[in-house]
Amino acid sequence: MMRILHSLPRTHKLLLLPVATMVTVLGAQKVFTTFEDVQRDRQTLDTVLVPLDADASPGLPALSTKQDAVSDALAKANRALDATRGHVPISALTASEVVDIDFIDAARANSAESAALTAASSPADQEAVEVARLDEGAQHMAVVVGTIAAGMLELDDGMVADATSYEDVSEDELALFDEGPIVLDQEIVATEPFVPQWQTYSVQSGDTFAIMAQEHLEMGYSEVMALLDSLPEPRLLTHWRVGDHFEYQLDEQGDLLALRMMKNARDGYLVERQDDAFEVATIERAGEATQRLFAGTISGSFARSAKATGLTSAEVAELSSVLEKKLDFRRDTRRGDRFQVLVESDIIDGESLDPRVLAVAYEGARMNLTVVRNPDNNRFYTPEGASLDPAFNRYPFEGRYRLSSHFNPNRHHPVTGRISPHKGTDFAMPIGSNVLAPADGRVEKVGNHPAAGRYIVIRHDNGYKTRYLHLSRPMVSNGERVTMGERIALSGNTGRSTGPHLHYEVLVNNTQVNAMKVSLPDNQSLQGDRLVAFQRQAKPMLAALQSGQTGSVVASTEQPAADDDEG
Template sequence: MQQIARSVALAFNNLPRPHRVILGSLTVVTLAVAVWRPFVYHPAEMSPVIRQIALDKNDLQALLPEASEPVDQNADEPDDDAVPTDEIDKDVADSPDAHEYTVATGDTLSSALNQYGIDIGDINALVNSDKALGTLQVGQQLNWSLTDDGSLQSLTWEISRRETRTYTRNDNGSFTMQQTLQKGEWRNSVMQGVVQGSFASSARSAGLTSTEISNVIKALQWQMDFRKLRVGDSFSVLMSREMLDGKSAQSELLGVHLRSAGKDYYAFRAEDGKYYDRSGAGLAQGFMRFPTVRQYRVSSNFNPRRLNPVTGRIAPHRGVDFAVPIGTPVLAVGDGEVLMAKNGGAAGNYVALRHGRQYMTRYMHLSKVLVKPGQKVKRGDRIGLSGNTGRSTGPHLHFEVWINNQAVNPLTAKLPRMEGLTGKDRSTYLTQVKSWLPQLGLKAD
């Protein structure tokens, strides 16, 4: 060890003086760092430093999970003209308090009702009142009404033409089931007419009720714009009605044939409750799930019973917010017509599209609108650029889907798809259509 130390000292002495100074300084600094220990301050030995920061309402909003939408105002409540109507809506308007749904493949009671924002607690209470609700079948009909606060008030399950079950809410939140077995006789009848004025008034003169007229319009909504029918156009409707004591208790549209400007349009009901053309091909136009080229992060979910954290009042969020950069192209999710393209105050620059007669979509807080009212658009067309206009606390796109004038969850809603019948279902359907077609001949045939 001494020999090593002697060799190091000799080597150090042989270095030039500037080098010896630098090396010595580095050695001293290294030793100082090695033996140094920081002084630890104990909280008990010092007074805490407190700083109060005052936040105004806008600053507070930016810290909340709902930051993409203001919490002191309901930015999503439609204006009077935000859910537009026309003469057909006025003639055969849907009841705002009643909702209907046809069970589709893969549906459960939970998946069917949850897309409309019905609380899972209400759904569980329904199932507890009748376990049979876990066995929904394709083509069955669900109808329900809500309370003022958005809770489920009652639900009707049309199991078949003969059996209906109604579930009514009790004061404790449970449901009571009442079964009804119809004993009437179902009869098929054909009603024909010629358009004179509006289709609704002409169909009513031919013997159809407002509900039946609405069902005819919905069956042909993807093929025909009923506002553009002309005087002299003709129609034939095959309706199955249940007769009780000489009166129609309920009815079901089986088929319809409409001729306009020399062109024939058909729709027939299949066992799944949907309508197809004469060959079994689907009539509905397919929808995209998202209004952008790619999917963006959801910054605020659909919640029709959202509680305002500031006011404590129910402030429904009738769509979903996507966190998208300003200027992102916004696309039409389906074929349709532009109903609104304007600055809507709280909604900022927004676009409303109508798809057929049952569906509407809305796109809010745009930086730029690229379409005009009355314009026809195709699925995937650019209708605007995302932005931060209106009552918005950050760049995002607010997107809504409405079915039968009822806002639904855009992420889970059952949207139309272009699909047709196959296999045994198609064979059964074509056999039925073959027997119905001769009954739908028009007077001019």
């Protein structure tokens, strides 16, 4: 019914408003009864004959009602229809009774035509009532009125009038639109574009990638080999373990579009099909930087005690490499020493990756040490800006002494005359002259050798080693910590020596180099603006060490480790 109402021309909808009000409330028994009679008599729809009483006045037959509101609605409808026949001036209508002017003109023309036809008819025909020829829009409106009345209004006896279609449709016409039942889900799927979805495959016992790819990814053997050849690390697919998994995408035909596999939570590879080849891109996931604070007490070895706090093996290794420049774990640590470590790492899927030691505080019986990482160069400094990698003096003594023999890999031996490389630098020094440590470090060896005489080996904080031969008296012992400028020995003439002198060697990566030409670190301590910037960045890390709280996650344990002497 709504479809019929929407199909009406705008002007006829306006005319229908007062009429529809009357029909909805009372019904138009006269109208739809006459219309049904016309249909039963198989008259055409072009002309509708409405029988009127001899004393009928223009307008619709009055219907009995007991309500004033209904009477008003009916009166308005009658006046609107009378205006269409010319019996009431248009100017006499109220705003609610206004009708389309074009429709009124057409109605008047039809009324004149009907009057002329009646005058020319025979007396028998004149017994029929006035014939009203409706134009197409008016006919459409009249049928709608009848349909509304038939479907919605009750008759006097309480029965509901039958609704009906007013235009026949042939089977041939129906066949043109017969597309079968419409299934909404199927219609939606049919119109949506195909979007490949990521699927996950978990490795089962006995799986091989070659067989799996042929059965699940619609790949031929040659394609499988080409894919493996394109991977930088084919072991990710050829050396499977049960529980490993990877993700893949298929196209509409079920062929492989893309393959995604991860080595760990951060790194992996994305393989995409491009025409007949495979292109590989690396995947690197960004994690959330998280700080964690660990606190522990020395009980046994430092490594075991550090791991008891919850630090991973990688974190313990980095912590040890930081502290070993100043701390001898075998000699300087004592049971009961306390330490705190601030570690930052990237958290991805609950896994800690790329741990970085930010700050360390060690409180011990023999040493107190606090160091903080400088983010500008990733080196560690004390809160005052002193570096763990101090400067390195070129000469291991004060004053000036003659260089009696240079570093020379092709030197001739002074006694035999044969090629005998000289891998150190000799300084002619009186016996008993002071020998000083050129940089901070730890004594690695104090010994005596038939050729070298009494000697000392020191490992320095920057990784270099120094050796001192032909000494008269060592002033340090094995494992002792030394600082730059500290007296470590007295020069002499022990071992195979042609005269009093100091044989001095510098070793880089355990290989002797020319001590007079090797690149040595300058003073690494921070000064000026660099020191101010470092202390500003170190402030929150030092506060975390002191308070036991960080900006994100804090993990603190103090579980005693097993008592052992492992380093």
